[in-house]
Amino acid sequence: MEDNLVIVESPAKAKTIEKFLGKQFLVKSCFGHIRDLVKKDLGISVEDGFSPVYEVSPDKKKVVSELKKLSKPVKTVWLASDEDREGEAIAWHLVETLKLDEKKVKRIVFHEITKDAIQRAVKNPRGIDYNLVNAQQARRVLDRLVGFELSPVLWKKIKPALSAGRVQSVAVRLIVDREREISSFKSTSSYRVTAIFSISDNGKETEFKAELSQKFDTKEETIKFLKKCVNAQYFVKDVITKPAKKSPAPPFITSTLQQEASRKLGFSVSQTMSVAQKLYEAGKITYMRTDSVNLSDLAISTIKNEIEEKYGEQYLKIRKYKSKIKGAQEAHEAIRPSYINKHSVDGPNTEKRLYELIWKRTIASQMSDAKLEKTSATIDISTTKEDFIASGEVLKFDGFLKVYFESKDDETENGENGKTMLPILNVNDKLTNIVINGTQRFTHHPPRFTEASLVKKLEEQGIGRPSTYAPIISTVQNRGYVLKDVREGVKRDYCVLTMADKNLSENIKTETTGMEKAKLFPTDIGMVVNDFLVEHFKNIMNYNFTAKVEKQFDEIASGKMKWNKMIEDFYNPFHKKVESTTETATKNKGERLLGVDPKSGKNIYVKIGRYGPLAQIGEMTDEDKPKFAGLRKDQSIETITFEEVLELFKLPRNVGKYEEIDVTIGLGRFGPYIRHKSLFYSLVKDVDDPLTIELDRAIELIEDKREKDRKKVIKIFEEDLELKLLNGRWGPYVSFEKKNYRVPKKIDAATLSYQDCLDLIKNAPPPKTKRRK
């Protein structure tokens, strides 16, 4: 029997630590928080100093009873949860829930999982830090109060089942604000002038590119300039050469790993986390939910060996990085390979690639700067005062670039800027001009957020924690506030003026612009909810709200403030505002009056309906019912035009009768359809237009589908016409009472009898538990 029970948060960590501690220590994991506020109601006694009402989370009942049993006989229970607010609270909840005698409890902390660090921790135990626990309780209670008081206001004023919270609502606001910036953005164009020169060196001609020091607003100005160049002479007026350097990025933390995996590997935020989890569980990397850029001394010394051996001493530069993150709690190390000398891992491709990324970033963080030489040459034009500038960059020493280079979010559209090498240029060198181009360039609206760039923004504001970035991204999408979507680009003409051989020519070229892939768009619901919250709860929707309360949590943690006092000061005015808003605020359906219907003379509105955004003609009165039409997926209440709404009401159309029954054309969730005898037939994409399709073609499509369906049927049975044996996408199946049952592969479906089918249904595997939405 062991004398000691050690409890950590993660099972993978438990496994590692057990090896370091020896036989007298049993190491177990509690899997994070074991207790939380009761689920069914507020879970806070507001009248009683906001005292929280806790319960053991249902999925932790087993863990708790096991830990309770194991903790009874041991002499000492070591609580080794993380050294941050949440970790301290977990330790305290363990004491309370397991009913541990505080005399036999020792609280220990370590930031890195090495033998040294753990043995040191065991020699320096302490008690529970109740100030830190109270800071966590304040955080928890505040979030519950905000979430559970704001959400019901939305149910009453906008739509049921909506949600609001300190973190998610601000995340949505970032996306809504950005979208509005984009829609009010006016693109302007200017002309960028570039030239190709050549210089002769011992009879050898070398060409290089230069750009005019100024841009022109109009085509006329550009033409005027180009004409001035017809008979110009060019020479090098000035050459400046400057040394420059680039430094490596710090080791990965959760947010930077998510960003780089998104940019370099195209992973979504949640994909990155699940791949990293696998690597962590296999002991290949350190913990992946961290906000610390710190590397353990042991890690640094093995990195040092690795760099010296593989690249040489001149590539080594040991660096200590400091966290720049507001409110970083630094309970762990940075994300790095567990064993630096392991350059790659076996397993799925995703794991290999993510591991490689982590390995490179870790190594590069301890390597020397890259040294560059930047050259800028000014080229005089004899006929006018403007100058051309040719800039070039030469890598003198690659340093960390040998291993790794961090990507940027806003890679410029034409990545040809600067990175080129120039020929050797000297002052007074004469140059020959080959060509000059004046190219029309348009300004771009600010970019929409990707999952990863939203995480970056949230982190900068101190909103959310490493363990919650991925869940936040899914919450705002699951609630229907935000949509990850693709936007096709639009074609745009631009003008290129070319001066070559003393000839000015003009070309119109076409580019595709504004293509967006996997970007975050606010939905209509998202915008209406956001505007409502901003109007009535400015304080909470302020980007600084989290930073402000974090400061107060810190004061609680350092014992300078009482947690229930802090909550009270927040709650009193907040609760009043909730009550007054519930009472007085008008219902907000995002309604917008677009104009008057030319046919009926009634008003046309767009607003949020029970099933999403809709357009409406006329109002509900006793004798009159309005006409409705749903908005399409790519339309929004905010930007849809009057003409586009009229277009929506052209469907459904009646195109005539077939087999004495009306045939109508409509537009549904899955695109345009034909409806006949309450059956649906899809139109063919890019062939049939729902607004113009006629009866003959509709009948053709109906007959096509009927023919296909006939082929689908393997057998029907006279005993029960509702039971059908059909051929489907995944092979033969039995269709009965709107449910489908697979025919096992071994059986030849054509041989089945009615009774066989009934048996198949009876013996079908029980319906698996439903997937959560």
Added chain:
DNA sequence: CAGTGAGCGAGCTTCCGCTTGACTT
């Protein structure tokens, strides 16, 4: 899984952070 859309009132929804599996096609 395509159609709907008022208003009433039943009963329901909802937060953030800490951890993993257990699910589906």
